[in-house]
Amino acid sequence: RKEVEQDPGPFNVPEGATVAFNCTYSNSASQSFFWYRQDCRKEPKLLMSVYSSGNEDGRFTAQLNRASQYISLLIRDSKLSDSATYLCVVTPPTDSWGKLQFGAGTQVVVTP
Amino acid sequence: DTEVTQTPKHLVMGMTNKKSLKCEQHMGHRAMYWYKQKAKKPPELMFVYSYEKLSINESVPSRFSPECPNSSLLNLHLHALQPEDSALYLCASSQDPLAGGYETQYFGPGTRLLVL
Numbered sequence: 190r191k192e193v194e195q196d197p198g199p200f201n202v203p204e205g206a207t208v209a210f211n212c213t214y215s216n217s218a219s220q221s222f223f224w225y226r227q228d229c230r231k232e233p234k235l236l237m238s239v240y241s242s243g244n245e246d247g248r249f250t251a252q253l254n255r256a257s258q259y260i261s262l263l264i265r266d267s268k269l270s271d272s273a274t275y276l277c278v279v280t281p282p283t284d285s286w287g288k289l290q291f292g293a294g295t296q297v298v299v300t301p
Numbered sequence: 302d303t304e305v306t307q308t309p310k311h312l313v314m315g316m317t318n319k320k321s322l323k324c325e326q327h328m329g330h331r332a333m334y335w336y337k338q339k340a341k342k343p344p345e346l347m348f349v350y351s352y353e354k355l356s357i358n359e360s361v362p363s364r365f366s367p368e369c370p371n372s373s374l375l376n377l378h379l380h381a382l383q384p385e386d387s388a389l390y391l392c393a394s395s396q397d398p399l400a401g402g403y404e405t406q407y408f409g410p411g412t413r414l415l416v417l
Contacts, residue, residue, distance in 0.1 A: 223405065232391055232408040233344065276343060286398065287332065287357055289406060291343035 190215055193279050195292035202267045202299050209263040210295045212277030219290075221280035222253055222260050226273040227294065233276055236262075267299045304328070305409035307392050313415045316382060322412045324375040324392030333375040334393040334406065335367060337386075344391055344408075350375060351398040382416045389413050 195212045202208040214222075222239040237244065239251040239260050250263040264271055277292035305326045314320050324333065332351050336344035349357035350369040364386075366378040375392055389411045395404035 221404075230389075230413070232411050235405060235407065238405065280404070287334070287349040287351070287404075288346055293343055 191293075192216065192281075192290045193277055193292040195275075195277050195295045197293055198296040198298075200295065200297045202264075202271075202297060204267060204269060204299055204301055206267050207263065207265050208267060208297060209261060210275070210297075211259050211261045212292050212295075213259045214277075214279045214290070215258070216279075216281055217255075217258060218282040219279045220282060223278040223280075224249075224251055224260075224262050225276040225278055227276055228273050233278075236275070264297070267297075269299050269301065272297060272299045305392055305394055305407055307390075307409035307412050309412055310410065311413050311415075313417065314379065314382065315417055316384070318382075319378070319380045321379065322377040322390055322392075322414075324377075324409055325373055326394040326407075326409075327373055328394065328396075328407070329372075330394035330396050330407075331372060332395045332398045332404065333369065334395075335365075335375070335377050336391040336393065336408075338389045338391055338411070348377075356398075379414075382414075384416050387414055387416045 224236040225233040226236045227233045239253045243252045248265045252261045274294040274296050276294045279290045308323045335347040338344045347361045348367040353369045364381050368376040391411045392409040393406040395406045
């Protein structure tokens with residue numbers, strides 16, 4: 190079983206619509222959780238950290254469910270510029286410091 | 302400013318060449334990383350430097366040789382690479398290794414390497 194799993198998509202989303210997707214992680218002792226976005230042939234860029242209480246940044250909302258070991262990302266009012274691959278990233282327990290665990294990414298394509 | 306810079310942006314090299322990739326950050330971060338990323342795959346960790354000392358080597362072949370001359374700079378020396386080493390090489394940094402498992406890593410734009 191992979192440490193971090195994501196639906197690869199693609200999620201084809203009409204402009205202005207809402208899209209949501211999840212990521213599951215296998216180690217219940219995982220420390221921190223992030224969503225990065227990666228555009229084609231570019232570097233991953235931090236989108237947001239994910240906290241147990243849930244957090245929102247503009248049109249983006251992230252949630253963490255430790256009991257079920259998943260995190261989610263919701264994008265409201267999708268823009269064409271939201272088209273990207275969204276990487277779920279998990280920090281393992283502190284004895285594996287530095288070794289981020291990446292999901293394979295969820296591709297989102299926003300269409301006019 | 303969360304900026305990590307990398308040079309060169311693109312590199313083409315033959316299997317007998319020696320080249321180096323460079324990475325720089327001026328955020329005062331004390332951990333720096335090298336990753337390799339193939340198309341449609343997530344980044345794979347290669348090396349981690351913590352306070353200028355190599356702390357993680359993910360069983361990377363010796364044809365890749367990292368170097369951390371100071372807290373702002375990270376190099377990756379390349380020698381006798383194979384065509385399968387062609388990939389995007391990403392550098393990243395994070396603030397304080399002693400902070401435990403809560404570190405956010407910031408990535409540079411990468412060097413796209415083609416080995417012929």
